[in-house]
Amino acid sequence: MDLTMLLEMAVSGEPGRVAVGSLADGTSYAELDRVARRIGARLAETGSERVALLDLNSEVTPLLLFGCAAAGLPLAPMSFRLTDEQLAAAAERLAPVTVVAGADFAHRIAEHPGVTVLPADELLAHGTAPGAAPDLVPGDPDRAAVLLATSGTTGTPKDAVLRHRHLASYIIGSVEFWAAGADEAILVSVPNYHVAGITSVLSSVYSGRRLVMLPQFSAEAWVETAAREQVTHAMVVPTMLGRVLDVLEGTGERLPALRHLSYGGGRMPLPTIERALGLLPHVGFVNAYGLTETSSTIAVLGPQDHRDAVLSDDPEARLRLGSVGRPLPTLELEIRDADGGVVTDGASGEVVVRGEQISGEYRTHSVLDADGWYHTRDRGRLDPGGFLFVEGRVDDVIVRGGENLSPGEIEDVLLEHPGVVEAAVVGVPDTEWGERVEVAVVRRPDTELSSEELQEWVRVRLRSAKVPARVHWREALPYSETGKLLRRVLVSELSQ
Numbered sequence: 001m002d003l004t005m006l007l008e009m010a011v012s013g014e015p016g017r018v019a020v021g022s023l024a025d026g027t028s029y030a031e032l033d034r035v036a037r038r039i040g041a042r043l044a045e046t047g048s049e050r051v052a053l054l055d056l057n058s059e060v061t062p063l064l065l066f067g068c069a070a071a072g073l074p075l076a077p078m079s080f081r082l083t084d085e086q087l088a089a090a091a092e093r094l095a096p097v098t099v100v101a102g103a104d105f106a107h108r109i110a111e112h113p114g115v116t117v118l119p120a121d122e123l124l125a126h127g128t129a130p131g132a133a134p135d136l137v138p139g140d141p142d143r144a145a146v147l148l149a150t151s152g153t154t155g156t157p158k159d160a161v162l163r164h165r166h167l168a169s170y171i172i173g174s175v176e177f178w179a180a181g182a183d184e185a186i187l188v189s190v191p192n193y194h195v196a197g198i199t200s201v202l203s204s205v206y207s208g209r210r211l212v213m214l215p216q217f218s219a220e221a222w223v224e225t226a227a228r229e230q231v232t233h234a235m236v237v238p239t240m241l242g243r244v245l246d247v248l249e250g251t252g253e254r255l256p257a258l259r260h261l262s263y264g265g266g267r268m269p270l271p272t273i274e275r276a277l278g279l280l281p282h283v284g285f286v287n288a289y290g291l292t293e294t295s296s297t298i299a300v301l302g303p304q305d306h307r308d309a310v311l312s313d314d315p316e317a318r319l320r321l322g323s324v325g326r327p328l329p330t331l332e333l334e335i336r337d338a339d340g341g342v343v344t345d346g347a348s349g350e351v352v353v354r355g356e357q358i359s360g361e362y363r364t365h366s367v368l369d370a371d372g373w374y375h376t377r378d379r380g381r382l383d384p385g386g387f388l389f390v391e392g393r394v395d396d397v398i399v400r401g402g403e404n405l406s407p408g409e410i411e412d413v414l415l416e417h418p419g420v421v422e423a424a425v426v427g428v429p430d431t432e433w434g435e436r437v438e439v440a441v442v443r444r445p446d447t448e449l450s451s452e453e454l455q456e457w458v459r460v461r462l463r464s465a466k467v468p469a470r471v472h473w474r475e476a477l478p479y480s481e482t483g484k485l486l487r488r489v490l491v492s493e494l495s496q
Contacts, residue, residue, distance in 0.1 A: 001141055001164070001165070001168040001172070002069055002138070002139040002140070002141050002143070002145070002164040002168065003065070003066060003069040003145055003164055003167060003168065003202065004066060004069045004070050004136055004138075004139065005138075005168075006168065006171060006202060006205060006206045007029075007032065007033055007036065007066050007205055008033070008136070009177060009178075009206065010029050010178070010205050010206060010208060011029045011030055011033045013029070013177075013178040013208055014029065014178075014182075014208065015028060015029050015030035016028050016029070016030065017029055017182060017208060017210075018210050019031075019032045019062070019205065019210065019211060020032060020059045020062055020210070020211045020213065021059060021210075021211075021212070021213075022212075022229065023210070026210065027059060029205075029208075032062065032063065032066070032205075033066075033133070034132075034133040035063055035067075035124075035127040035128055035133075036062075036063050036066035036067045036069075036070060036127070036133075037067070037070050037133035037134055037136065038067075038126060038127045038128075038129070038131070038133050038134070039063055039064065039067030039070075039123055039124075039126065039127040040066075040067040040068065040069070040070030040071035040134075041070075041071070041133075041134045042067075042123060042126050042127070043067060043068060043071040043073055043098065043123075044071040044072070044073070046098045046116060046118070047096070048073070048096045048097050048098040048116060049073070049096050049097070050073060050074050050075075050076055050094050050096070050097045050098075050147065051064065051068050051071075051073050051074070051075050051076065051097065051098050051099075051100060052075075052076045052077070052078050052090075052091065052094055052097050052098070052099040052100065053075060053076070053077045053078065053099075053100050053192060053193075054078045054080060054087070054099055054100070054101045054102065054105045054106075054108070054109065055080070055100070055101065055102030055105060055120055055192070056080065056102060056104075056215040056216050057188060057189070057191065057192055057197070057213040057214055057215050057216070058102075058120075058213050058215060059124075059213060060100070060102070060120050060123075060124060061077075061188075061192045061197070061201060061213060062201045062205065062211060063124070063127060064100060064123075065146075065198065065201055065202075067127070068145075069139065069145060069164070070136055072139055072143060074143070074144035074145060074146060074147050074161075075145070075146050075147070076094050076097070076146070076147035076148075076149075076159065077146075077148065077191075077192045077193035077197075077198075078090055078091075078099070078149070078193060079149070079191070079193045080102075080105055084108050087108055087109060088109070088110065090149065090157065091109060091115045092114070092115070093157075093159065094147070094159070095114030095115055096114045096115075097114070097115055097116070098116045098117075098118050099115065099116065099117050099118065100118050100119075100120050100123055101117055101118070101119060101120060102120045103119065103120070103121060106119055139164065140164075141163070141164045141165040141168065142163055142164070142165060143163060143164055144161050144162070144163055145162055145163055145164045145166075145167055146162045146167065146198055147159040147160065147161060147162075147363065148160045148162065148193065148194075148195055148198070148292050149193070150292045150293070158362045158363075158364070159362060159363045160292045160293050160359065160361070160362055161359060161361045161362060161363055162195075162198075162292075162295055162359050163359065163361075165356065166295045166356070166357050166358070166359045167198075167199070167202060167295055167357075169295070169330070169355075169356035169357045170199065170295040170296060170297070170357035171199070171202050171203055171206050172206075173328065173330035173356070173357065174203070174297065174328060174330070175203045175206050175207050176207065177206060177207070178206075178207065178208045179207050179208070180204075180207040180208040180209035182208075183230070183232070184208075184209045184210065184232045184233060185209065185210040185211075185212050185229055185230065185231050185232055185233070186200060186204050186209050186210070186211060186212065186231065186232070186233040186234060186235075187212045187214055187222065187225060187226050187229070187231040187233070187234040188200045188201065188204075188211055188212065188213050188214060188235075189214040189217045189222055189234070189235075189236065189240065190217075190235055190236070190237065190265070191216075191217075194265070195290070195291075195292045195295070195296050196235055196264065196265060196288075196296060198296075199295070199296040199297075200235055204233075209232075209233060212225065212229045212231060217240060219240070219243035219244045219246060219247040220247055222234075222236075222240070222244055222247075223244060223247045223248060223251065223253055223255070226255050226257075226258060227253060227255060227257075230257040231255070231257060231258060232257055232258060232259045232260065233258075233259065233260045233261075233262075234258065234260075234261050234262070235261075235262045235263065235264070235288070236261070236262075236263050237263065237264065237265035237266050237484075238263060238265070238266050238267065238268045238269065238272060239266070239479060241261075241263055241268070241272060241273075241276060242269075242272050245272070245275055245276055245279060248279060248280075249279065254279075254280065254282075255280070255283075256282065258280065258282075258283050259282075259283065259284060260283065260284050260286065260303070261276075261280070261283050261284070261285055261286070262285070262286040262287070262288050263285070263286070263287055263288070264287060264288040264289055264290065264297070264324075265484065266484045266485065267390070267392070267408055267485070268287060269411065269412065269415045270321060270322050270412045270415070271412070271415045271416060272415075273285065273287075273306075273321065274310075274321070277306060277310055284302075284303030284306075285303060285306045286300060286301065286302055286303060286306075287300070287301035287306075287323075287324050287325055288300055288324075289324035289325070289388070289390060291376060291378075293358070293359050293360050293361070293367075293374060293376075294353060294357060294358050294359070294360075294374065294376075295357040295358070295359060296357075297328065298327060298328055298331060298333065298353050298357075299324045299325050299326060299327045299328065299333070299388045300324075300325045300326065300328065301320070301321075301323055301324055301325030301326075301387070302325060305320060305325055305387075306321065308320075309321035316383070316384075316385075319383075320383070320385070320387050322389065322408075322412070323383070323387040323388055323389045323390075324387075324388050324389070324390050325387060325388065326385075326386050326387060326388065327353075327386075327388060328355075330355055330356070330357065331353055331354065331355025331356075331357065331358065332353065332354045332355060333351065333352070333353050333388070334351075334352050334353075334373075335347075335348070335349040335350070335351060335352075335380060335381060335382055336349050336350050336352050336375075337349045337350075343381075346381055346382065346383060346384065347381060348379055348380065348381045348391060348404070349379065349380075349381070350375060350376065350377065350378070350379060350380075350394055351376045351378045351379070351380045351388070351390065352373045352374065352375050352376065353373070353374050353376065354371070354372050354373045354374065358372075358374045359374075360374035377393055377394050377395070378390050378391075378392070378393060378394065379391045379392055379393065379394045379396075379397055391406045391408055391409075392406065392407055392408055392487075393487075395488075396426075396427075396487050397427075398425075398426070398427030398435050398437055399427065399434055399435050400427070400430075400433045400434060400435050400436065400437065400465060401433045401434065401465070402434070403465060405427075405437065405465065405466055407424075407425035407426065407427075407487070408425075409462070409466070410425045410437065410439070410458060410462065410466050410468070411423045411424065411425050411439075413457070413458055413461050413462055414439065414441065414454065414457070414458065417449075417454065417457050418444070419443055419444050419447040419448075419449040420441055420442070420443065420444070420449075420454070421442040421443065421444050422441070422442040422476075422477050423439055423440070423441050423442075424439065424440045424477050424485055424487065424490055425437060425438070425439045425468065426438055426439070426440075426487050426490050426491045426494065427491070428469075428491060428494050428495050429495055430469075436469045437465075437466060437467065437468045437469055438468055438469055438470045438471075438472065438494050439454075439468040439470075439471055439472065440472045440473075440474045440477060440490055440494070441454065441471055441472070441473060441474065442473075442474055442475065442476060442477060443473060451470070451471035454468070454471050455467050455468060455471065470494075472494060477490075478490065
């Protein structure tokens, strides 16, 4: 199955239902299908092998996603936060490419052989003009559907290849067709160059849920839009949620229409999700863990799991609030030790996955092993109930005197201190221990807090080996464009 069939199925459900935008004047499913097909025909005329998108979130995102599918071309969203030099390099890497650029970004891409710039407004005008849409020819599910640039926290960007069969398998395996009520709406605030931005569009269209596109995230705009549009569903990354909670506490708004809030894209500090559960008790929270190369989610901690963890007297059950839940039933997940053996006793190791939705492929090569397993480079463990605890990247684990220490465990303790806003624990090279524990901390404004106080805070709650040797005070911590903490940047800075 290719992605155009997901839209065709949605049109068959209720063609007049609003698919994108406000209920009063949004785009219906039938119109989304018609315009996407016309856009696809226009893109096919360019002769390019790929289509890039350089723009904020808007109705152009779903139109271009399905338009590219109709044209048989892969869509490669680009980050508008890149420098002009980086954008030029990305376009060169994708050439021959047509770059669909928003009005505020077209000037940042220069046309030259292999790179054509097509203004988004011009393409939208062509798509929405009166006239019939061309018929669809069923596509090959093995074609590339989306190319997403990924390089972890450092390194040369690589274009992850998500084929139609990967994305369709994920959507069909995890979303119930046309299950959303006519009143449901999802606020898409994750950028279109993030895998969650792409899968939010696909899963919402397949389920019949109206898309509300937030051009660019700010906590104030997120809350205002969610209230105005009576948003029922949303997805955020951890840094977004913390800022949204600050606004909600400051304004008194509680978003009564909101029913379902999923989070992922990075490690969620326990104090943040506990605060959210207390502030929004009417909301079902979902922790969704996945990677670009796995077509998004591979494990889920659902709303009932959250409630059980908060209400339970069982210490093991309460700990599960810090997990990412259970693996999806549509895939296989194992924990492997350093020698490649499967860990079955709850010990930590590398998370590896296999299944129809797993890509594990870049434009230049595949990283799946001979048996089809994708090695995530995330370190984790499975508890007796099958709940997955992700402890960070394999390279982030601190090895102090031969002992493996989890940065996340220490960060959770630090974040319990009322004077700490953010904390990032890293391992810094040490001649005696191999690595020593250090931490970068953002203090609450007007808070008197010393290094010695924080060190003692950790010492009485954890073993002395986990006490940071040094505390570095920061105005802010380094994050990627999609909210991932850049630990390697901190390690580099603190090692000098």
